[in-house]
Amino acid sequence: xxxxxxxxxxxxxxxxxxxxxxTVLDQTAAMAEILxxxxxxxxPLRGRTVILFFAEASTRxxxxxxxxxxxxxxxxxxxxxxxxxxxxxxxxxxxxxxLEALGGDIVVIRHGASGAPYFVAERTGAAVxxxxxxxxxxxxxxxxxxxxxxxxxxxxxxxxxxxxGDVLHSRVARSDINTLVPLGARxxxxxxxxxxxxxxxxxxxxxxxxxxxxxxxxxxxxxxxxVLRLQRERQETGLLPSIREYSRVWGIxxxxxxxxxxxxxxxHPGPMNEGVEIDAAVAHGSRSLIEQQVxxxxxxxxxxxxxxxxxxxxxxxx
Amino acid sequence: MSLPxxxxxxxxxxxxxxxxxxxxxxxxxxxxxxxAALRGGFTTICAMPNTEPxxxxxxxxxxxxxxxxxxxxxxxxxxxxxxxxxxGKELADLVELAAAGAVAFSDDGAPVxxxxxxxxxxxYASARDLLVIEHAQDAALSTNGVMHEGAIxxxxxxxxxxxxxxEAAVARDIALARLVGARLHLTHLSTAGSVELxxxxxxxxxxxxxxxxxxxxxxxxxWVAGSRAFAWDVPGSVARATPYDSSTKVNPPLRSLADVxxxxxxxxxxxxxxxxxxxxxxxxxxxxxxxxxxxFGITGLETAVxxxxxxxxxxxxxxxARLVELLSINPARIMRVPGGSLAEGMPADMSxxxxxxxxxxxxxxxxxxxxxxxFDGWSLRGGVAALHALRP
Numbered sequence: 001x002x003x004x005x006x007x008x009x010x011x012x013x014x015x016x017x018x019x020x021x022x023t024v025l026d027q028t029a030a031m032a033e034i035l036x037x038x039x040x041x042x043x044p045l046r047g048r049t050v051i052l053f054f055a056e057a058s059t060r061x062x063x064x065x066x067x068x069x070x071x072x073x074x075x076x077x078x079x080x081x082x083x084x085x086x087x088x089x090x091x092x093x094x095x096x097x098x099l100e101a102l103g104g105d106i107v108v109i110r111h112g113a114s115g116a117p118y119f120v121a122e123r124t125g126a127a128v129x130x131x132x133x134x135x136x137x138x139x140x141x142x143x144x145x146x147x148x149x150x151x152x153x154x155x156x157x158x159x160x161x162x163x164x165g166d167v168l169h170s171r172v173a174r175s176d177i178n179t180l181v182p183l184g185a186r187x188x189x190x191x192x193x194x195x196x197x198x199x200x201x202x203x204x205x206x207x208x209x210x211x212x213x214x215x216x217x218x219x220x221x222x223x224x225x226x227v228l229r230l231q232r233e234r235q236e237t238g239l240l241p242s243i244r245e246y247s248r249v250w251g252i253x254x255x256x257x258x259x260x261x262x263x264x265x266x267x268h269p270g271p272m273n274e275g276v277e278i279d280a281a282v283a284h285g286s287r288s289l290i291e292q293q294v295x296x297x298x299x300x301x302x303x304x305x306x307x308x309x310x311x312x313x314x315x316x317x318x
Numbered sequence: 319m320s321l322p323x324x325x326x327x328x329x330x331x332x333x334x335x336x337x338x339x340x341x342x343x344x345x346x347x348x349x350x351x352x353x354a355a356l357r358g359g360f361t362t363i364c365a366m367p368n369t370e371p372x373x374x375x376x377x378x379x380x381x382x383x384x385x386x387x388x389x390x391x392x393x394x395x396x397x398x399x400x401x402x403x404x405x406g407k408e409l410a411d412l413v414e415l416a417a418a419g420a421v422a423f424s425d426d427g428a429p430v431x432x433x434x435x436x437x438x439x440x441x442y443a444s445a446r447d448l449l450v451i452e453h454a455q456d457a458a459l460s461t462n463g464v465m466h467e468g469a470i471x472x473x474x475x476x477x478x479x480x481x482x483x484x485e486a487a488v489a490r491d492i493a494l495a496r497l498v499g500a501r502l503h504l505t506h507l508s509t510a511g512s513v514e515l516x517x518x519x520x521x522x523x524x525x526x527x528x529x530x531x532x533x534x535x536x537x538x539x540x541w542v543a544g545s546r547a548f549a550w551d552v553p554g555s556v557a558r559a560t561p562y563d564s565s566t567k568v569n570p571p572l573r574s575l576a577d578v579x580x581x582x583x584x585x586x587x588x589x590x591x592x593x594x595x596x597x598x599x600x601x602x603x604x605x606x607x608x609x610x611x612x613x614f615g616i617t618g619l620e621t622a623v624x625x626x627x628x629x630x631x632x633x634x635x636x637x638x639a640r641l642v643e644l645l646s647i648n649p650a651r652i653m654r655v656p657g658g659s660l661a662e663g664m665p666a667d668m669s670x671x672x673x674x675x676x677x678x679x680x681x682x683x684x685x686x687x688x689x690x691x692x693f694d695g696w697s698l699r700g701g702v703a704a705l706h707a708l709r710p
Contacts, residue, residue: 014473093606113608114475115562122560134610136475171475197472198480204469 142175157184165228329361329667341370352391510580599688627700
């Protein structure tokens with residue numbers, strides 16, 4: 001089933017072919033089945049060590065990877081920023097040397113600097129999974145969003161997905177684009193021009209992507225919406241006049257959601273600011289797939305861990 | 319195209335180098351930097367004052383000159399700060415600094431933000447027709463930026479430095495230089511818009527000169543994303559490197575291909591007066607960090623001439639005679655320093671160039687104390703065969 005899988009790391013999905021994405025999604029379906037069993041545990045990673053290196057605060061992604069690794073019987077160890085040598089000023093290089101000496105098979109890294117997982121991957125024998133780096137990429141989120149959308153909509157060919165909000169600072173938006181477009185979806189970005197990369201608004205959009213500043217127009221007839229978290233500091237740094245205005249102009253309300261196709265789903269990578277970028281009624285309403293996203297996240301991460309551990313490029317197998 | 323086996327040139331003059339002494343001797347010293355210069359074909363280099371302490375007093379200028387005299391490399395000429403401590407608040411003693419031996423003035427790396435103060439700097443410097451060299455960049459627009467703002471920075475999720483950050487400053491600086499009738503040299507210009515602004519200012523008779531660096535002539539912002547292809551390479555024909563390599567992080571940032579082509583046109587039509595290295599050594603562990611935490615800078619003294627031959631001369635973009643103008647005659651004229659000529663009274667500095675010399679760049683074998691170059695291992699055609707420099 002994973003015959004085509006030859007990757008050594010999962011750093012970004014921007015150069016993935018459609019069949020690689022589908023390999024992961026198919027594998028995810030198999031993993032989701034394991035999670036429905038009475039005993040949610042399978043043995044493929046027994047004897048392997050997964051190191052979760054979270055240099056930036058995160059609860060849901062870290063826990064999701066931890067549950068995924070444990071469900072596959074891996075030994076899991078955590079290195080987090082707070083209370084560790086990272087907080088005491090240790091360089092990323094020295095942390096990597098330590099990780100290398102500890103001898104993990106797979107390193108899952110979350111880091112505030114775009115590109116940090118490449119730095120780690122170049123200097124370690126372990127397989128590296130990017131669990132979110134700066135504004136750059138969050139591959140497992142893009143894959144779980146694709147999995148969740150496919151479960152709701154079927155084939156994504158020709159489907160139009162609206163991504164609303166702070167695209168500029170969003171690794172989720174980038175990874176969603178890199179995953180959904182190869183699967184045939186079209187993506188419409190909407191949000192304040194100050195929160196969209198200027199090059200994208202000025203004619204250099206990635207293939208399959210358009211920009212529509214008017215969120216109502218963007219949502220008209222859409223097949224799904226992904227709402228991004230709005231950081232309050234965007235107002236403080238002059239990118240927005242006020243959080244209130246953002247909420248009025250781009251916030252996702254029930255009235256706005258009704259512009260989409262009947263029952264078109266709404267997703268959010270979390271954590272949400274209810275009443276800012278999304279109304280509580282939408283977040284907890286019948287269109288919301290937000291809880292499914294969390295559940296599917298574990299299965300997607302199991303699939304990635306499994307594929308990396310069994311890849312012909314896995315450490316010790318090359 | 320047929321070039322002679324050997325070309326005799328006046329010694330090359332770099333009007334923009336960082337030697338890091340005093341204060342950052344782990345990255346470079348006057349001795350190692352001046353030896354790197356000689357190895358790269360430069361017989362004279364002008365040292366930027368962003369050291370610790372800043373070169374902003376006549377005593378420090380004298381000390382630098384004394385240390386340079388004690389070294390055995392290229393001739394080193396000090397550039398002094400425009401403002402005390404390069405803080406952009408009060409003018410340094412420009413006339414006394416010049417009397418002590420400063421050949422020009424620059425707050426390189428920390429452009430003078432206050433337009434009124436910069437106007438006064440230009441105006442005051444005109445008392446002795448002194449040269450102000452500006453790193454033209456609007457600080458508010460470039461804050462937090464780590465690479466050129468465009469489609470690549472959008473894809474990589476890195477904060478951008480827009481071309482407008484440079485062009486807004488270039489437009490301001492030209493307007494101020496014209497207002498007060500002063501000389502102004504704009505260093506390491508990197509964008510199409512900047513070149514066009516200088517082209518128009520020159521046509522209008524403003525006393526503006528400018529330089530560009532070999533790295534801005536040879537690389538694009540694609541290099542940050544891992545490309546190692548040049549403009550004329552067939553896409554996909556050159557192996558890619560790991561993205562986010564901090565050796566491609568430089569300020570001003572590597573720009574778009576359209577900008578690079580505009581710099582070439584500026585070289586060809588005379589808008590660009592000189593090629594300067596902006597040699598910016600950094601200790602290896604400073605650069606061995608996340609991209610956004612790494613300092614800006616690429617070493618240049620030992621790769622500049624070979625890059626210019628390989629990427630400009632052999633591609634037909636710049637004839638050899640023009641290269642000698644850009645690297646020797648014009649820098650001497652702009653800086654008003656000896657060289658760029660073998661007339662009576664000039665130093666007998668010669669660079670013997672071998673246009674077909676096969677050069678393999680080896681960071682490990684560089685004379686510079688720092689190795690932060692993206693060209694390690696590259697094969698380049700053309701270089702320096704020998705030097706003849708008589709120390710004063």
